Amino acid sequence: MTLQERIDLSETRVCNTVFPFLTNHHDTLFGGKAMSIMDEVSFMAATRFCRKTLVTVSTDRIDFNKAIPSGSIIEAIARVQNVGRTSLKVKVEIYLEHMYKEGRELAIEGVFTFVALGENKQPIPVLEGLDID
Numbered sequence: 001m002t003l004q005e006r007i008d009l010s011e012t013r014v015c016n017t018v019f020p021f022l023t024n025h026h027d028t029l030f031g032g033k034a035m036s037i038m039d040e041v042s043f044m045a046a047t048r049f050c051r052k053t054l055v056t057v058s059t060d061r062i063d064f065n066k067a068i069p070s071g072s073i074i075e076a077i078a079r080v081q082n083v084g085r086t087s088l089k090v091k092v093e094i095y096l097e098h099m100y101k102e103g104r105e106l107a108i109e110g111v112f113t114f115v116a117l118g119e120n121k122q123p124i125p126v127l128e129g130l131d132i133d
Contacts, residue, residue, distance in 0.1 A: 007080045010049035014041045017099075018072045029068035034094060034108055037076050038062070042090035042112040045078035049088065050126050052116040057087070062110035066096060073097040074107070086123035087115045 001009075016022075016037065024030045039056055046054050068074060075095045082089040089111050096107040118124040 003083070006049055010045050010080055012041050012045040012048060012078045014044075014076045016074050016076075018068055018070050018074060020070050023070045026067070027070045029070075029072075029074070031064060034064070034068070035059075035062060035110075037074075038078075038092040038094065038108070038110055039112060041076040041078040042092050043114070045080060046088055046090050046112075046114045049080045049083075050116060052124065052126065053118075054114040054116055056112055057115050058113045060089070060111040060113065062108065064108050066105060066107040068094075068096050068107050069098075071099050073099060075104070081111065083126055085125055087113055088126050089113050 014037065018029050020027070022029055022033050043054065043056065073096075075097070076092055077095070078090050078092045080088055081091040091111050092109065093106055094108040095104045097104040116124050116126045
């Protein structure tokens with residue numbers, strides 16, 4: 001399997017409905033909940049990519065481009081963006097769909113960095129032992 005094929009196969013999508021218990025005092029998706037969703041979906045994509053033990057070590061930047069109102073549908077899409085020796089970066093985009101209108105728009109985007117860990121909790125190569133052409 002090529003690196004690009006592995007990246008393509010690890011893309012992860014998660015959909016949620018924004019119910020009132022997920023919102024802030026403005027009745028929009030709470031930023032902390034959005035970040036939690038992004039961390040989780042990026043972790044899934046990273047794990048699917050390398051099948052190693054991973055930990056989140058940083059976020060490069062999270063842009064909240066559009067408020068997401070209660071009663072919306074969101075889709076979080078995570079895709080491996082860059083692979084280093086012991087780390088990888090995953091880009092996450094959250095799209096907003098109004099429940100009763102056609103179309104969708106990019107609302108939030110960010111990049112999460114993960115490090116692969118061995119049994120001794122020290123960094124290990126991400127691609128070591130993988131069949132990459």
